[in-house]
Amino acid sequence: MSSHKTIIKNGRFLVPGADKPVLQGYMTIENDRITYIGEKEPLAVEDAHVVDGSRLMFMPGLVNTHGHAAMSLLRGYGDDLTLQVWLQEKMWPMEEKFTGDDVYWGASLSVLEMLKGGTTTFLDMYDHMDRVAEVAELSGIRAVLMRGVIGLCPEEVQNQKLAEAIAFARNWHGKANGRITSMISPHAPYTCPPDFLVKFVQAAHDLDLPMHTHMSETLREVEQNAADYGLRPVAHLEKLGMFTRPSLVAHGVHLNDEEIEILARYKVGVSHNPGSNLKLASGIARVTELLKAGVTVSLGTDGAASNNNLDMFEEMRLAALIHKGITGDPTAVPAPEALLMATEYGAKSIFLDGVGRLEAGMKADFIAIDIDQPHLLPHTDLLSHAVYSASAKDVEHVWVDGRQVVKHGECLTLDEEEIRRKAQESFEGLLKR
Amino acid sequence: MSSHKTIIKNGRFLVPGADKPVLQGYMTIENDRITYIGEKEPLAVEDAHVVDGSRLMFMPGLVNTHGHAAMSLLRGYGDDLTLQVWLQEKMWPMEEKFTGDDVYWGASLSVLEMLKGGTTTFLDMYDHMDRVAEVAELSGIRAVLMRGVIGLCPEEVQNQKLAEAIAFARNWHGKANGRITSMISPHAPYTCPPDFLVKFVQAAHDLDLPMHTHMSETLREVEQNAADYGLRPVAHLEKLGMFTRPSLVAHGVHLNDEEIEILARYKVGVSHNPGSNLKLASGIARVTELLKAGVTVSLGTDGAASNNNLDMFEEMRLAALIHKGITGDPTAVPAPEALLMATEYGAKSIFLDGVGRLEAGMKADFIAIDIDQPHLLPHTDLLSHAVYSASAKDVEHVWVDGRQVVKHGECLTLDEEEIRRKAQESFEGLLKR
Known part of the structure; x- marks a missing residue:
């Protein structure tokens, strides 16, 4: 895997358990890890891919x-x-x-x-x-x-x-x-x-x-x-x-x-x-x-x-x-x-260290939800919305181990059309055998 | 309201309670009513708008x-x-x-x-x-x-x-x-x-x-x-x-x-x-x-x-x-x-007659779900999928009283962007007052 860096600007980040469970600011990712998360803009990350987080809520995968x-x-x-x-x-x-x-x-x-x-x-x-x-x-x-x-x-x-x-x-x-x-x-x-x-x-x-x-x-x-x-x-x-x-x-x-x-x-x-x-x-x-x-x-x-x-x-x-x-x-x-x-x-x-929280040093496994939708408005409490109002279909982007695997709802790593067809054929085959 | 006719071809229709609860075939709508639903292609409906139902499951609204x-x-x-x-x-x-x-x-x-x-x-x-x-x-x-x-x-x-x-x-x-x-x-x-x-x-x-x-x-x-x-x-x-x-x-x-x-x-x-x-x-x-x-x-x-x-x-x-x-x-x-x-x-x-079932003579209040999605496959039992697997975000089209009000997930009758903005402003106004 080649080295890569990402910076998310102007996002809302869910940090359950923290004093401020919805943090507004910045997160940087280098290779497979989160390297920074905070309200202040971090020092420039050279050659970083920039993600505009303004319509998005980020949370751990x-x-x-x-x-x-x-x-x-x-x-x-x-x-x-x-x-x-x-x-x-x-x-x-x-x-x-x-x-x-x-x-x-x-x-x-x-x-x-x-x-x-x-x-x-x-x-x-x-x-x-x-x-x-x-x-x-x-x-x-x-x-x-x-x-x-x-x-x-x-x-x-x-x-x-x-x-x-x-x-x-x-x-x-x-x-x-x-x-x-x-x-x-x-x-x-x-x-x-x-x-x-x-x-x-x-x-x-x-x-x-x-x-x-x-x-x-x-x-x-x-x-x-x-x-x-x-x-x-x-x-x-x-x-x-x-x-x-x-x-x-x-x-x-x-x-x-x-x-x-x-x-x-x-x-x-x-x-x-x-x-x-x-x-x-x-x-x-x-x-x-x-x-x-x-x-x-x-x-x-x-x-x-x-x-x-x-x-x-x-x-x-x-x-x-x-x-x-x-x-x-x-x-x-x-x-x-x-x-x-x-x-x-x-x-x-399941005994995984360094996974499950948005925090510097943790594995970069995280997701982004499109929060500008009727059922996620008004923006009273985004953590509440994540638990009580959102669903799988609200997920816009997904990163695992620092690599983006879902972008605008499309899986980048799997051939969706082939999988849909093969799954249907597999079921029909089981019925026939 | 001007007179209008729609024919849906090759759809799957949910008819809970019927002998065949998932009917595959055709449905016609004239003005505010369903006029036909069945497996056989109906007699030609002149000047009808044709909807290809092949990737869709239709159900009562x-x-x-x-x-x-x-x-x-x-x-x-x-x-x-x-x-x-x-x-x-x-x-x-x-x-x-x-x-x-x-x-x-x-x-x-x-x-x-x-x-x-x-x-x-x-x-x-x-x-x-x-x-x-x-x-x-x-x-x-x-x-x-x-x-x-x-x-x-x-x-x-x-x-x-x-x-x-x-x-x-x-x-x-x-x-x-x-x-x-x-x-x-x-x-x-x-x-x-x-x-x-x-x-x-x-x-x-x-x-x-x-x-x-x-x-x-x-x-x-x-x-x-x-x-x-x-x-x-x-x-x-x-x-x-x-x-x-x-x-x-x-x-x-x-x-x-x-x-x-x-x-x-x-x-x-x-x-x-x-x-x-x-x-x-x-x-x-x-x-x-x-x-x-x-x-x-x-x-x-x-x-x-x-x-x-x-x-x-x-x-x-x-x-x-x-x-x-x-x-x-x-x-x-x-x-x-x-x-x-x-x-x-x-x-x-709620004492509404002629609403709630896909049947000739009933009001044309119905919706269409995109069934070619991972969580709705394989197509074992679409009625089960509607209840146990689907969500609001799977809705592709919506008709009420014979009129299409949602098309490909977009509401045709309301200004979504204005509503989202005004709802957020209303909440913020309530907080301030």
């Missing part, structure tokens, strides 16, 4: 901490069904047929949607992950990728899948200028027997990588865990040693006070997926209690088959809204906290 | 059945506050200063946002309603407008406000080629004493108009009603004779079984406002029970100060999602029902 990108091929293929019917009659029969090419085009469709919608980092747990890594590398997005392993199979197959997961992590962790990192990811306590789970913990130790798994998404799986192993999922995973590794669990809908305390003690992050949890009727996570206990709560879309889009603005808004409605407290999850969950807490929960 | 358009001037002016602080320290002091011009520019901003976002009909309850009616007339939108009256004032002022409400209804009901209709609207049982409420019922009888009011939005007002009058709000309004008129109540969050039964018996509609109810932490309406009891449930955004946008796709999606999450039943409020709530049930609940 959104961080999607749980999903299955290739599942966008099944968006709208099954809705309003009980979980068992949805899985057994709709998702699993189709997913069984997924080839590497299906995963490539499904992931391309998702990455295209995410980049255009302001998501600059995503976590993906699926199969055929080499093909997802190709998409991540090509597109310029930041990605935390892992082979998600379901262990309900003979030991021989289990070991083969584990070897795949390890090989993938070895091959891709740190690649693409460091934009791609990896974690070790057994699918869930209810799909991986204890002795198999222990092997993942060992692999994570050996590779010095964090861990990710689905946990306590439905009441049924919590009850099943207690019946099978005499422990609820949190105590079960603690006992198997998972939390000796830095860990992120997805969902965490059904947690009691003691479990929240354990997660806080081990600094286990929770990826809150409000859209998917509502749509599948899994329940509503105890986010206000988790935050109060000091747990890092981030946001994820889950796969597009249970969401049904990858708009992180929507997840932010849902997180800010539903916990008010449920608790009866209109001050619950205020706008700045929802924005932090979608940005800084997101990066922290 | 969205019907927003509760709101306060001028409050968009206060979007983002107060968030994450308790209801009393929000009202007493933020909303009321600013609203007191609203002039007719403020209402005009606030309503213009809202109507612009709504039209561009696919809302073809809105209900508005506020003050300075002549100015809102001007906006409705100019913009081409369909509107149900009413002077909302708060009666916590001396009898003389009460009577003056009532006279205003009556005069407004007389002047505007049936105007703008019938696009503007009116209702009689006391603000709420907790802001209008019983004897004053009775006068509104009489006025509605005299003018032969339906009624609209806020009801049971918060638990506190329900308890206050019981303490003050010995009755919960539903029985209270029944006793005062309101339900002898065709009626729509907004919110209806806190209802017991008996109250739901009373509403069903009198065919009182409920405008469900999920976004606002969540944001103000009012609670979650018992929508599945209301629908089961046969109550017509429609959707409203409420004012943009408590939402904070007027995207009816979002309200549709919230309605489809939150009741699944709350009841634990993923089949609750399925996509076709959510779409009906936002269209046909919407029109029915």
Whole structure:
């Protein structure tokens, strides 16, 4: 990558948590880093590309901490069904047929949607992950990728899948200028027997990588865990040693006070997926209690088959809204906290340093919103507008690792027309096979 | 209006409730009516304007059945506050200063946002309603407008406000080629004493108009009603004779079984406002029970100060999602029902005949969505995409009463740039006064 410099003039910058959460001024970017942000014009940056920020609001890129990108091929293929019917009659029969090419085009469709919608980092747990890594590398997005392993199979197959997961992590962790990192990811306590789970913990130790798994998404799986192993999922995973590794669990809908305390003690992050949890009727996570206990709560879309889009603005808004409605407290999850969950807490929960904040020294992963639109006026409080009024389609420009990847709503790194066509063809092919 | 004819070729049309909810084919419009919709090409329509529908999905225009358009001037002016602080320290002091011009520019901003976002009909309850009616007339939108009256004032002022409400209804009901209709609207049982409420019922009888009011939005007002009058709000309004008129109540969050039964018996509609109810932490309406009891449930955004946008796709999606999450039943409020709530049930609940469905003989209020976008692919089930994946910003074209008012995302009837500027100036003026 050749050296390049950018200066943004007269922009509005969101800095949640700061004394002045909406800063008006300047930001400079050199190579992959933010080098300056402030109200005063910086010293001249030679040969810098100048961006006029006067109609724009800049904010950290959104961080999607749980999903299955290739599942966008099944968006709208099954809705309003009980979980068992949805899985057994709709998702699993189709997913069984997924080839590497299906995963490539499904992931391309998702990455295209995410980049255009302001998501600059995503976590993906699926199969055929080499093909997802190709998409991540090509597109310029930041990605935390892992082979998600379901262990309900003979030991021989289990070991083969584990070897795949390890090989993938070895091959891709740190690649693409460091934009791609990896974690070790057994699918869930209810799909991986204890002795198999222990092997993942060992692999994570050996590779010095964090861990990710689905946990306590439905009441049924919590009850099943207690019946099978005499422990609820949190105590079960603690006992198997998972939390000796830095860990992120997805969902965490059904947690009691003691479990929240354990997660806080081990600094286990929770990826809150409000859209998917509502749509599948899994329940509503105890986010206000988790935050109060000091747990890092981030946001994820889950796969597009249970969401049904990858708009992180929507997840932010849902997180800010539903916990008010449920608790009866209109001050619950205020706008700045929802924005932090979608940005800084997101990066922290997937163990990325230097990502998620507009600050000198941080990675230049940021987005610009066109604020001169009816639904973002008047300009009372732009941070409020980002959380409560904006959507993915308001994103005008996107930069990742200092490189502009979306300009005036067009993705510069991917061939949108080809991806749209191939995604449709992939779905039609799956229907026919 | 000069006679005009349009034929749409090769479109996809949403017909929720029909055997084939996604019809592929043709639709013709002559003057203000749909004259044909079907799979086969119709007989030639002479001199018709031809629309190529091949990249588009057509659906009935969205019907927003509760709101306060001028409050968009206060979007983002107060968030994450308790209801009393929000009202007493933020909303009321600013609203007191609203002039007719403020209402005009606030309503213009809202109507612009709504039209561009696919809302073809809105209900508005506020003050300075002549100015809102001007906006409705100019913009081409369909509107149900009413002077909302708060009666916590001396009898003389009460009577003056009532006279205003009556005069407004007389002047505007049936105007703008019938696009503007009116209702009689006391603000709420907790802001209008019983004897004053009775006068509104009489006025509605005299003018032969339906009624609209806020009801049971918060638990506190329900308890206050019981303490003050010995009755919960539903029985209270029944006793005062309101339900002898065709009626729509907004919110209806806190209802017991008996109250739901009373509403069903009198065919009182409920405008469900999920976004606002969540944001103000009012609670979650018992929508599945209301629908089961046969109550017509429609959707409203409420004012943009408590939402904070007027995207009816979002309200549709919230309605489809939150009741699944709350009841634990993923089949609750399925996509076709959510779409009906936002269209046909919407029109029915505000007593508009011939609006809300794509069908020969119906009013030509319809919108077109660009479906060749990453988040709306693959084309598995377009009705699902409309409810679970789309947003206001996906709206490409809008027709109301047979007239195109939005083309390629641009409003043809309003001066967007002027409205954006004036709305910002109005807010700044309110801050200074």
